[in-house]
Amino acid sequence: MAEAQARxxxxxxxxxxxxxxxxxxxxxxxxxxxxxxxxxxxxLLTVGVIGIALALPACLELVVANARALxxxxxDALNITAYLKPKLPDHxxxxxxxxxxxxxxxxxxxxxxAAEGLAExxxxxxxxxxxxxxxxxxxxxxxVVRPRATADGTDAAAxxxxxxxxxxxxxxxxxQLDTDWVRRFTAILExxxxxxxxxxxxxxxxxxxxxxxxxxxxxxxxxAEIEVVKLVGGSxxxxxxxxxxxxxxxxxxxxxxxxxxxxxxxxxxxGPVERIAxxxxxxxxxxxxxxxxxxxxxxxxxxxxxxxxxxxxTRHLRAIEPGIEG
Numbered sequence: 001m002a003e004a005q006a007r008x009x010x011x012x013x014x015x016x017x018x019x020x021x022x023x024x025x026x027x028x029x030x031x032x033x034x035x036x037x038x039x040x041x042x043x044l045l046t047v048g049v050i051g052i053a054l055a056l057p058a059c060l061e062l063v064v065a066n067a068r069a070l071x072x073x074x075x076d077a078l079n080i081t082a083y084l085k086p087k088l089p090d091h092x093x094x095x096x097x098x099x100x101x102x103x104x105x106x107x108x109x110x111x112x113x114a115a116e117g118l119a120e121x122x123x124x125x126x127x128x129x130x131x132x133x134x135x136x137x138x139x140x141x142x143x144v145v146r147p148r149a150t151a152d153g154t155d156a157a158a159x160x161x162x163x164x165x166x167x168x169x170x171x172x173x174x175x176q177l178d179t180d181w182v183r184r185f186t187a188i189l190e191x192x193x194x195x196x197x198x199x200x201x202x203x204x205x206x207x208x209x210x211x212x213x214x215x216x217x218x219x220x221x222x223x224a225e226i227e228v229v230k231l232v233g234g235s236x237x238x239x240x241x242x243x244x245x246x247x248x249x250x251x252x253x254x255x256x257x258x259x260x261x262x263x264x265x266x267x268x269x270x271g272p273v274e275r276i277a278x279x280x281x282x283x284x285x286x287x288x289x290x291x292x293x294x295x296x297x298x299x300x301x302x303x304x305x306x307x308x309x310x311x312x313x314t315r316h317l318r319a320i321e322p323g324i325e326g
Contacts, residue, residue: 025241032245043253046214050254053207054301055261057200058289062262064192066286080145080159082166083174093141096171100145105162107148114141140173204304207254211247211308218243219316226320236317243313244306251305255298262289262297 036043082100084093093111101109145166147159163177219226226239266288277284289297 028241029245029248032242033249035242036246036249042214043250046210046250047253047257049210050207050250050301050305051257051261053203053210054254054258054297055265057196057203058258058262058293058297059265060192060196060199062266062287062289064189064196067192068189080147080163080166081176082143082145082169082172083176084141084143084171085173086140088141088171090141092171093143096169097143100143100166100169103162103165105148105158106145108146110144110146112142112144114139207251207301207304208308208311211250211305212312214250215243215247215309215312216316218246219313219320223320226317230321236314240310240313240317244309247305247307247309247312248302249305250309251301251303252298253301254305255301258301259289259294259297262294 084096090113093113097109097111100106145162147162159177163175166172167175229239266286270286270288273286274284
């Protein structure tokens with residue numbers, strides 16, 4: 001009984017085991033960073049390649065997001081203009097706008113009277129003198145209809161169906177909807193999304209290959225050391241640990257560089273883009289990556305670096321055994 005109590009007292013507690021495990025990993029993490037710092041040129045080359053590979057799809061995604069914002073988003077792109085019949089009383093036009101706005105598939109219906117339409121046309125066309133010569137206002141009242149988005153977005157088929165319903169309403173003369181442009185707009189956005197996804201996938205694979213090859217060279221350079229560690233009983237997991245943290249540091253450094261390059265892209269291109277937008281009367285400002293996007297780049301780079309190191313180290317360490325030439 002006393003011997004059992006003594007064994008229980010001498011057994012390490014779970015808290016001690018966890019503390020020891022954490023200390024070993026922290027030591028390996030710091031040691032792997034120091035090893036990379038002792039080879040700055042090679043480390044910077046690897047981090048630079050990873051950073052550029054991560055920055056390219058991030059820049060493309062940034063361009064796509066800003067292009068969508070510049071175009072006004074889905075809803076502004078899919079507005080429908082209903083031209084009312086000439087001489088329709090203003091009271092009837094207002095009631096018709098309320099009726100359209102009450103539909104479940106309509107987010108907003110804004111009435112533009114004939115006088116408002118003429119004033120806006122005068123302001124933008126520069127034909128004030130010619131318009132003053134007209135005896136009557138030739139422009140009809142219009143209702144600008146914004147379709148309501150569904151759970152998976154507003155598609156061209158739903159907008160076309162809404163346009164057909166508007167054409168059948170009494171008091172509506174014509175309905176303008178460029179369905180071909182809507183389809184082109186949808187196709188361009190979808191192509192850009194898929195293109196960014198493909199580029200991100202390919203460059204992510206490139207990061208895995210770069211980290212994997214770097215770790216392979218590091219393993220070959222430390223082959224004798226690894227054989228000694230295995231000779232004294234070190235497991236593959238123990239030997240692999242510093243290489244995993246090395247891949248983590250490579251990926252994290254590459255993610256940080258990609259974030260810096262992305263911010264530099266926004267600073268460099270933002271000014272000219274704003275001047276171009278101002279020339280067209282727009283207040284568009286190029287939006288850079290937010291904190292969450294930046295953290296996603298950092299974590300994504302670190303994850304890719306760790307995964308590339310894991311695959312490479314696992315494969316090559318199995319082939320190294322004490323006394324066996326690779």
